[in-house]
Amino acid sequence: MIRSVRPLANASTRIAKRSLATANSDLIAIELPPSSFEGYNLEVPELNFETEKETLLKMYKDMIIIRRMEMAADALYKAKKIRGFCHLSVGQEAIAVGIENAITAEDTVITSYRCHGFAFMRGASVKEVLGELMGKRSGVSYGKGGSMHMFAPGFYGGNGIVGAQVPLGAGLAFSHKYRGQKAAAFTLYGDGASNQGQVFESYNMAKLWNLPCIFACENNKYGMGTAASRSSALVEYHKRGQYIPGLKVNGMDVLATYQASKFAKDWAAQGNGPLVLEYETYRYGGHSMSDPGTTYRTREEVQHMRSRNDPIAGLKATLLDKGIATEDEIKAYDKAARKYVDEQVAAAEADSPPEAKMDILFEDVYVPGSEIPVLRGRISDDSWDFKNKTFLNKVY
Amino acid sequence: MAPKLSSVAKTAQLAASALRNNNAVTRTLRQSGQFQALRMMDGARAASSTAEKKTITVRDALNAGLAEELDRDDDVFLMGEEVAQYNGAYKVSRGLLDRFGERRVIDTPITEMGFTGLAVGAALHGLKPVLEFMTFNFAMQAIDQIVNSAAKTYYMSGGKQPCNITFRGPNGAAAGVGAQHSQCYAAWYGSIPGLKVVSPYSAEDYKGLIKAAIRDPNPVVFLENEIAYGETFEISEEALSSDFVLPIGKAKVEIEGTDITLVAHSRTVKFCVEAAATLEKQYGVKAEVINLRSIKPLDVPTIVESVKKTGHLVTAEAGFPAFGVGSEIVAQIMESEAFDYLDAPVERVTGCEVPTPYAQELEDFAFPDEPTVVRAARKVLGL
Numbered sequence: 001m002i003r004s005v006r007p008l009a010n011a012s013t014r015i016a017k018r019s020l021a022t023a024n025s026d027l028i029a030i031e032l033p034p035s036s037f038e039g040y041n042l043e044v045p046e047l048n049f050e051t052e053k054e055t056l057l058k059m060y061k062d063m064i065i066i067r068r069m070e071m072a073a074d075a076l077y078k079a080k081k082i083r084g085f086c087h088l089s090v091g092q093e094a095i096a097v098g099i100e101n102a103i104t105a106e107d108t109v110i111t112s113y114r115c116h117g118f119a120f121m122r123g124a125s126v127k128e129v130l131g132e133l134m135g136k137r138s139g140v141s142y143g144k145g146g147s148m149h150m151f152a153p154g155f156y157g158g159n160g161i162v163g164a165q166v167p168l169g170a171g172l173a174f175s176h177k178y179r180g181q182k183a184a185a186f187t188l189y190g191d192g193a194s195n196q197g198q199v200f201e202s203y204n205m206a207k208l209w210n211l212p213c214i215f216a217c218e219n220n221k222y223g224m225g226t227a228a229s230r231s232s233a234l235v236e237y238h239k240r241g242q243y244i245p246g247l248k249v250n251g252m253d254v255l256a257t258y259q260a261s262k263f264a265k266d267w268a269a270q271g272n273g274p275l276v277l278e279y280e281t282y283r284y285g286g287h288s289m290s291d292p293g294t295t296y297r298t299r300e301e302v303q304h305m306r307s308r309n310d311p312i313a314g315l316k317a318t319l320l321d322k323g324i325a326t327e328d329e330i331k332a333y334d335k336a337a338r339k340y341v342d343e344q345v346a347a348a349e350a351d352s353p354p355e356a357k358m359d360i361l362f363e364d365v366y367v368p369g370s371e372i373p374v375l376r377g378r379i380s381d382d383s384w385d386f387k388n389k390t391f392l393n394k395v396y
Numbered sequence: 397m398a399p400k401l402s403s404v405a406k407t408a409q410l411a412a413s414a415l416r417n418n419n420a421v422t423r424t425l426r427q428s429g430q431f432q433a434l435r436m437m438d439g440a441r442a443a444s445s446t447a448e449k450k451t452i453t454v455r456d457a458l459n460a461g462l463a464e465e466l467d468r469d470d471d472v473f474l475m476g477e478e479v480a481q482y483n484g485a486y487k488v489s490r491g492l493l494d495r496f497g498e499r500r501v502i503d504t505p506i507t508e509m510g511f512t513g514l515a516v517g518a519a520l521h522g523l524k525p526v527l528e529f530m531t532f533n534f535a536m537q538a539i540d541q542i543v544n545s546a547a548k549t550y551y552m553s554g555g556k557q558p559c560n561i562t563f564r565g566p567n568g569a570a571a572g573v574g575a576q577h578s579q580c581y582a583a584w585y586g587s588i589p590g591l592k593v594v595s596p597y598s599a600e601d602y603k604g605l606i607k608a609a610i611r612d613p614n615p616v617v618f619l620e621n622e623i624a625y626g627e628t629f630e631i632s633e634e635a636l637s638s639d640f641v642l643p644i645g646k647a648k649v650e651i652e653g654t655d656i657t658l659v660a661h662s663r664t665v666k667f668c669v670e671a672a673a674t675l676e677k678q679y680g681v682k683a684e685v686i687n688l689r690s691i692k693p694l695d696v697p698t699i700v701e702s703v704k705k706t707g708h709l710v711t712a713e714a715g716f717p718a719f720g721v722g723s724e725i726v727a728q729i730m731e732s733e734a735f736d737y738l739d740a741p742v743e744r745v746t747g748c749e750v751p752t753p754y755a756q757e758l759e760d761f762a763f764p765d766e767p768t769v770v771r772a773a774r775k776v777l778g779l
Contacts, residue, residue, distance in 0.1 A: 142554030149552035156520050161544050167510045168545060171517020201510025364555035365589045367613040372693035380731040
């Protein structure tokens with residue numbers, strides 16, 4: 001059966017009203033600039049919308065906490081309290097915050113290794129995130145995963161293999177549909193991952209089976225040290241889905257990311273199948289803590305983005321502009337966020353790592369109760385016997 | 397003409413008959429804790445049997461197991477190339493689309509990496525996919541999803557994120573399908589902590605183990621064999637019931653013996669069974685044949701108990717020799733108390749260390765067969 005090409009999606013995808021508001025709450029009118037969106041076989045979301053004052057304040061607080069948390073991670077890494085890989089999202093906060101405020105607990109989110117902000121937004125505390133980075137037992141993955149492997153309810157990581165999370169996200173969407181849920185799976189990947197074959201395999205199945213999968217490219221212009229134009233024959237990532245409608249979004253404006261994410265969630269929930277979003281964003285830091293981020297781009301470029309396009313500064317300007325908060329109130333929020341994160345850092349630092357015991361090492365390889373009888377240690381004596389809960393201590 | 401016995405084998409035979417006939421020796425064995433070995437040597441112990449046995453092909457047994465699990469749990473679904481409308485590339489999923497519908501039985505495009513990741517994602521969300529690879533050769537394209545996304549996730553999440561998925565499909569050689577379509581992956585998957593790996597031989601194995609694999613909350617790799625699909629086995633009433641589940645990790649002693657242990661998995665078990673008959677008929681050797689059923693976990697205790705009884709061991713598999721299942725068994729025996737009971741070094745029978753050739757005259761050398769197992773047994777016994 002040959003399916004006809006889908007006609008241009010029309011504005012009948014109305015964005016459902018979301019309300020955190022109490023009866024007394026103010027509704028604020030937002031007018032996004034036309035440069036916020038660019039559609040591909042898609043009518044873009046409304047530039048003008050209303051949202052609650054509370055939502056705007058919450059988004060501001062979310063972003064400054066993530067910013068502070070990532071900066072704390074930076075400091076802890078330099079103090080050698082965090083080991084291995086650490087990929088920070090400083091500058092990209094508007095995406096995690098915009099998405100979370102647009103979705104519900106039933107929706108699902110999956111991303112790559114640049115995942116700390118998402119883990120926080122989906123419910124992990126700052127203490128749990130930083131604790132995991134420092135390898136503490138109280139970390140969000142009990143110290144077993146590290147920076148790249150954080151999980152929370154409705155958040156499927158934290159994935160270390162570039163692009164592998166994209167088919168996983170299509171699978172989350174498959175499960176939503178299988179179960180008859182009106183939920184969406186936000187499946188994030190970077191400009192570097194966007195050329196992976198498995199991404200296109202996922203596009204194909206999502207479109208074929210009409211899965212509620214929101215493919216979302218966080219295009220921060222660089223895949224590690226490689227500029228997007230050096231890796232991608234087509235840098236308009238919202239068009240890469242070819243037969244899937246696409247939407248490019250100004251990822252440095254949380255109001256745009258919020259509106260786009262609401263649109264995408266409702267698109268999926270109304271049974272329209274997949275979308276390909278591109279959140280245009282920027283990371284101030286390097287690819288990871290091992291990368292200064294200055295060998296492949298100029299300091300002027302980084303400075304320009306920081307001073308002209310910062311998501312936190314942008315929302316702050318809106319809050320002041322619309323009279324939602326005063327300069328002093330915002331200073332107070334900043335101070336409260338800094339204090340909160342400092343407390344969480346101290347609490348996480350004070351926590352202990354997993355005990356250096358081999359039986360803890362062997363936990364969670366298999367689901368408890370279904371373990372294989374023995375897991376071998378470095379020598380046969382160190383093998384752990386799950387039935388007798390002891391070491392084999394083999395006697396010849 | 398009586399077969400020529402080496403002094404080692406002669407000793408072994410004398411010891412074996414002494415154990416059977418000499419009460420003083422028996423008492424000593426009991427005292428030294430060898431009672432289990434003695435009990436196993438009691439040839440009068442009957443194998444399980446019923447008056448009249450039904451027969452079934454492996455294909456039908458597998459089909460029945462899949463249907464029962466689809467019926468039992470709505471979270472279970474089957475996905476793979478040609479599993480639905482084509483009724484399965486090897487007809488294993490015949491009739492399942494008609495019975496359960498297209499929500500439960502899903503045809504995929506030819507995109508292994510993508511659909512494997514999709515199935516793993518569905519499993520992370522709580523569904524219980526049964527993912528078919530047309531052969532495990534094609535699963536190499538998806539091995540990152542099997543190992544890094546499925547097997548390791550429960551551990552990396554500190555026990556928060558389980559992944560109940562079953563990967564199944566033909567593994568190892570078919571007949572004349574060439575090098576890219578003939579590899580055995582038991583050793584590769586068997587080395588991964590977080591996976592369970594199962595390799596059935598008989599129809600009963602296939603039925604009981606596919607149900608166990610689907611119900612197991614961990615990712616399970618279920619290695620089938622294309623030639624086995626058409627083979628017929630006897631099957632008990634008990635095995636035909638929809639409650640029949642075999643435990644993962646328990647090997648089966650297919651034939652009890654006293655003189656040498658032959659250990660194998662999947663189709664190679666058949667050659668060991670045939671070799672045991674030859675060894676008995678031509679050399680008077682009673683071989684014990686162990687069907688591993690499970691690669692991970694490997695039922696080392698069963699092998700150890702057998703070697704303590706027979707003192708001789710041959711492993712047999714169709715996979716490449718280097719770093720294989722046989723290598724692992726030999727290492728485990730060396731590290732166990734069975735080492736002291738070995739009267740001869742262990743010999744491995746494996747696939748030949750070449751990419752599988754096409755011409756039958758050459759392909760016949762690429763994989764074990766009954767004469768090769770007999771040759772290895774004779775070498776170990778010094779016959």
